[in-house]
Amino acid sequence: MAYLKVRIFEIFTSIEGEGILYGTKTLFVRLAGCPFTCFYCDTAEALPMDSGKEYTIEDACNLIEKNLEEQTYKVNFTGGEPLVQYEAVTEMAKYVKSKNISTYLESSCFDSSKFSHVLPFIDFAKIEFKTPDAEFVDSNHYANLMENALDCLKNAIASNKVTYIKIVVSSKTKLDFFKEIVEKIFKTTSKNKLSGFFIQPTFGIAEPSLDQLLKFYDLVYPYYKEVRVVPQLQKLIGIP
Numbered sequence: 001m002a003y004l005k006v007r008i009f010e011i012f013t014s015i016e017g018e019g020i021l022y023g024t025k026t027l028f029v030r031l032a033g034c035p036f037t038c039f040y041c042d043t044a045e046a047l048p049m050d051s052g053k054e055y056t057i058e059d060a061c062n063l064i065e066k067n068l069e070e071q072t073y074k075v076n077f078t079g080g081e082p083l084v085q086y087e088a089v090t091e092m093a094k095y096v097k098s099k100n101i102s103t104y105l106e107s108s109c110f111d112s113s114k115f116s117h118v119l120p121f122i123d124f125a126k127i128e129f130k131t132p133d134a135e136f137v138d139s140n141h142y143a144n145l146m147e148n149a150l151d152c153l154k155n156a157i158a159s160n161k162v163t164y165i166k167i168v169v170s171s172k173t174k175l176d177f178f179k180e181i182v183e184k185i186f187k188t189t190s191k192n193k194l195s196g197f198f199i200q201p202t203f204g205i206a207e208p209s210l211d212q213l214l215k216f217y218d219l220v221y222p223y224y225k226e227v228r229v230v231p232q233l234q235k236l237i238g239i240p
């Protein structure tokens with residue numbers, strides 16, 4: 001572990017724009033690198049594995065310390081795909097927790113064993129379910145992705161983490177696929193264990209219509225009345 005390095009694309013303070021902690025002052029640690037291909041990805045510059053800058057874990061923790069402003073609610077490990085560098089994220093999350101600051105993981109949930117490695121040091125777990133139209137992976141790998149995301153959900157709930165669901169929808173999202181995901185989610189977990197269910201419309205690209213959004217909402221509502229359709233705040237007010 002002593003020689004563990006991490007590539008960080010950027011680190012900055014902003015307002016959380018998604019999910020149950022929408023609106024909270026947050027230190028974002030954006031890890032470099034993501035091997036996936038979502039068509040709506042808005043962090044294209046952070047996708048190359050050699051983007052950003054390499055740090056030792058000690059230097060990365062010092063960087064977090066230096067950037068941590070007063071009144072920061074949480075540190076969000078985002079990407080890229082943070083779990084590509086899961087061992088480094090684990091070490092940084094441990095450090096943040098030692099400072100009594102909450103930690104949040106913003107992952108695509110593509111690998112439940114990497115997710116479980118980081119989980120003990122994460123307070124807020126966003127479990128993302130990618131629909132096939134996101135083009136995250138090709139159709140041959142989709143079933144495996146779904147299994148991993150469901151395992152991440154089970155593990156987060158079993159570890160008593162504050163857990164919520166996010167699904168990004170676009171004009172291309174098929175209702176029957178969305179329905180299938182929702183059914184699997186509520187077969188896996190009881191609604192009482194969830195702290196939220198967010199349907200997040202794409203912004204600026206293949207945006208879903210109101211009619212589509214209402215149909216997605218209507219599919220979740222019978223299982224979970226606290227479902228919300230919420231766009232990303234940062235896109236609306238033009239902040240990073």
Ligand code: SF4
Nearest residue numbers: 034036037038041080
């Ligand atoms: S998983 Fe996230 S970072 Fe990777 S391509 Fe999809 S949206 Fe972009």
